[in-house]
Amino acid sequence: MLIRSQLEHALAGLSQRALRRKRHVRTTPVLPECIVDGKTYLNFASNDYLGLANHPEVIMAFQRAANTYGVGSGASHVVSGHTMVHHALEEDLAGFLGYPRVLVFSTGYMANVGVITALARHIKVIFQDKRNHASLIDGSRLAHRPLERYRHSSMSDLSRRLANYSTQMGLVVSDGVFSVEGDLAPLPELSQTTHQAGKLLMVDDAHGVGVLGEKGQGSLSYFQLPACAVDILVGTFGKAFGTFGAFVAADEVIIETLLQFSRSYTYTTALPPAIAAATAVSLQLLQTETWRRHHLRALIAYFQAGAASLGLAYTPSITAIQCIEIGDPAKALDRGERLAAQGIRVAVMRPPTTMPHHSSLRITLTAAHQKRQVDRLLECLVQGN
Numbered sequence: 469m470l471i472r473s474q475l476e477h478a479l480a481g482l483s484q485r486a487l488r489r490k491r492h493v494r495t496t497p498v499l500p501e502c503i504v505d506g507k508t509y510l511n512f513a514s515n516d517y518l519g520l521a522n523h524p525e526v527i528m529a530f531q532r533a534a535n536t537y538g539v540g541s542g543a544s545h546v547v548s549g550h551t552m553v554h555h556a557l558e559e560d561l562a563g564f565l566g567y568p569r570v571l572v573f574s575t576g577y578m579a580n581v582g583v584i585t586a587l588a589r590h591i592k593v594i595f596q597d598k599r600n601h602a603s604l605i606d607g608s609r610l611a612h613r614p615l616e617r618y619r620h621s622s623m624s625d626l627s628r629r630l631a632n633y634s635t636q637m638g639l640v641v642s643d644g645v646f647s648v649e650g651d652l653a654p655l656p657e658l659s660q661t662t663h664q665a666g667k668l669l670m671v672d673d674a675h676g677v678g679v680l681g682e683k684g685q686g687s688l689s690y691f692q693l694p695a696c697a698v699d700i701l702v703g704t705f706g707k708a709f710g711t712f713g714a715f716v717a718a719d720e721v722i723i724e725t726l727l728q729f730s731r732s733y734t735y736t737t738a739l740p741p742a743i744a745a746a747t748a749v750s751l752q753l754l755q756t757e758t759w760r761r762h763h764l765r766a767l768i769a770y771f772q773a774g775a776a777s778l779g780l781a782y783t784p785s786i787t788a789i790q791c792i793e794i795g796d797p798a799k800a801l802d803r804g805e806r807l808a809a810q811g812i813r814v815a816v817m818r819p820p821t822t823m824p825h826h827s828s829l830r831i832t833l834t835a836a837h838q839k840r841q842v843d844r845l846l847e848c849l850v851q852g853n
């Protein structure tokens with residue numbers, strides 16, 4: 469059949485350009501030491517930034533809720549899937565983040581698509597940072613509205629584009645912490661520029677919440693900004709919370725609009741209650757076990773000092789994401805494979821996740837790592853350099 473040979477041709481093209489993705493089978497929990505395809509590795513490729521995915525209290529909360537509620541939630545939130553556990557989690561998050569209301573979504577991808585499409589009926593244009601997460605871009609595609617992609621973190625480019633739509637309702641969208649390089653959006657300027665232009669601001673802080681700020685409230689807290697600086701804040705539970713799912717924080721009218729009009733909220737099964745219960749415990753722990761954030765910060769500084777003294781070219785980032793830019797995808801893949809041969813797992817980022825010619829190694833540090841493991845990482849990075 470013609471279609472099959474075309475598909476095969478496209479797949480072969482990916483392999484040829486070193487862009488084909490492969491999966492590896494892990495047989496141990498998400499911990500700094502893991503077994504993948506039968507071999508032991510140091511894992512620098514997980515987003516479990518605070519090491520909560522295996523916290524005994526989080527696991528116990530999950531087990532207890534599963535005993536009480538069973539496994540599946542049975543239906544979407546608007547039918548019969550919404551439990552007291554979900555409801556309490558939303559209220560806890562609203563208090564933690566200082567927003568009037570929070571809505572829990574089944575994944576971050578769906579939260580981003582859901583917010584943008586639900587608002588689209590009232591919005592004429594969407595502005596997005598060029599390096600925004602794919603789920604935000606996909607939200608815009610489904611929204612059928614003009615998309616203005618401004619230069620990465622360039623407030624002058626954003627301003628110039630905003631000026632072309634001065635009378636239209638618009639939404640400005642940015643990652644809080646960019647997911648490949650770990651750099652922060654210039655949130656104070658972004659908020660001011662957006663609001664001066666009379667537009668709404670949506671920030672996806674998937675990599676900021678839990679990690680940044682004294683109590684882990686994320687990018688806003690890092691910049692000491694009030695909640696009103698960002699109209700719509702998205703966060704995910706699959707990263708620093710160590711669980712699964714996502715949330716949107718906003719005011720009453722926006723959250724109620726999402727509840728009514730987000731198809732990715734309405735037409736999907738609610739998160740299992742046990743996941744919500746585990747996440748509620750993670751939310752407590754990320755506030756009380758402050759040592760996790762402190763230890764992570766110390767490891768970040770330790771890695772950077774080590775990398776600098778060894779002459780490794782890394783992209784400076786104050787977050788758990790540390791990026792070493794390589795450029796060519798085949799070279800990046802080769803570096804990743806050589807690290808794997810030395811027992812180190814990092815993520816190899818290639819197009820379409822990155823811009824063309826910006827392939828990189830994405831190294832993530834977590835509160836579960838130890839200094840000696842970072843030493844080993846640096847040793848192997850230098851050998852492969």
Ligand SMILES: *Cc1c(COP(=O)(O)O)cnc(C)c1O
Nearest residue numbers: 575576577601647674704706713
């Ligand atoms: C991981 C991530 C998402 C998607 O969240 P999931 O819950 O994994 O679907 C969205 N945005 C950003 C910036 C992310 O890093």
